Amino acid sequence: MPRSLPPLNALRAFEAAGRHESFSGAAEELNVNHSAISRHVRGLEDRLGAQLFRDLPRGVALTQAGARYLAAITPALDRIAEATEVFHQRPAGQVTVDAEPLFTMKWLVPRLGDFYTRFPDVELRLQANSELADLSRYEADVALRFFHAGPANQAAPLLSDAPLYPFAAPKLVPTPLPPEELLKLPLLRDRREDTWRHWAKLAGCPPPAAAASDWRMRARLAYESALAGHGVILASSELAQTDLAEGRLVQCSDIGFRMGSYHLVLAEGVLRRSAVRLFRDWLLDQSAALRSGKQ
Structure with missing residues (x-):
């Protein structure tokens, strides 16, 4: 019929x-x-x-x-x-990716060579923003963002729930320090939450001296300050991978904790485009170790 x-x-x-x-x-x-x-x-x-x-x-x-x-x-x-x-041998198209600046520079950009090699006809348009783009207005196709409790009512696959650890430059922390000594060093703040107070509690130490105000650095500035040896930063471990491998940072303690997760936020209907699906699948493959706890 x-x-x-x-x-x-x-x-x-x-x-x-x-x-x-x-x-x-x-x-x-x-x-x-x-x-x-x-x-x-x-x-x-x-x-x-x-x-x-x-x-x-x-x-x-x-x-x-x-x-x-x-x-x-x-x-x-x-x-x-x-x-x-399936019958198109070489997928092509454009994907506009909106991501947090630090995550973009420290985690995403170093891996993009693999994507460009595998998919030379797909153009990635990167825009690094601290605020989430309005995907409903097509300001971007996808966004990479950190959420404390996960995004609500959005298609947003998990990229990483890697924990926060203390990191510092080797010239500031040349040898491992016990937590109580580490907390005496300058502590860099890049979040509104008092993450250092929480870390001290996990380490069994008295809380560090309260900050004089709620002022904090931007995440990128705080991270660069840690690289320069100006203090210790609590950072998600995926961001520090390259600097750890190349000796610019050291992990100061095995004590860490999770306070949120990175997600790939997808604009409605965007997965009907093969270029976006390729980027999503590639990104989830690249970040698989961050979801399994392997670093």
């Missing part, structure tokens, strides 16, 4: 308009004009005998029937796209 299928162009127009809740946004994505989207959607509504959008003073919104239909057909269109892309 033949399938009862609407025209593919009508489905693509509806699906894009439903995701954006905008005919103009769908037209821009599909590189057609606004009237083409409207014509396809109205034709699909006539075929289904249902209203999929309701008009608003500025734009459109999905009806309940439209929302149900969108939820049903989006995975099907994604599967068709993925099956088709």
Whole structure:
């Protein structure tokens, strides 16, 4: 028995308009004009005998029937796209990556050579920001961010839950020190939370002297200060890997603790693009050791 299928162009127009809740946004994505989207959607509504959008003073919104239909057909269109892309020998495209500056410089950038070698036709556009980009407004495709309790209501695979340890330059801590001696050194603060007080409690030591104010350095500045030998920093261990291996930092204690995790935040619908899926899979592979506790 033949399938009862609407025209593919009508489905693509509806699906894009439903995701954006905008005919103009769908037209821009599909590189057609606004009237083409409207014509396809109205034709699909006539075929289904249902209203999929309701008009608003500025734009459109999905009806309940439209929302149900969108939820049903989006995975099907994604599967068709993925099956088709198997025949493309060299994946290509652009991926805009928004990441915290320190994580970008210390963990991501040193590994990008492997990505460029494996996927030369995929262009990564890196932007380092302290604040999370608005992915709903397409400021970026994906974002790499640290969360204390994990992101809420977002597609965000875990990258790393590596713990915080104290690190310092060898010229400041040339030999291992007991915790009570370590706490007498200048303690660099790059977080609003009193992480040093928590570390001292875990080490069985009296808390360090309270800071005169809640002032703190930016994470990058605090880390560079530690490299320069100006103090001890509590940093997530994945950030220090390269500097530890090259002798610029030493880990001052085996006492560490977790206070959050890095996640890959994905814009809605972005995984329908093969370039984004390649970057996600590559990133999860690169960070696998950070989730298993191996450093």
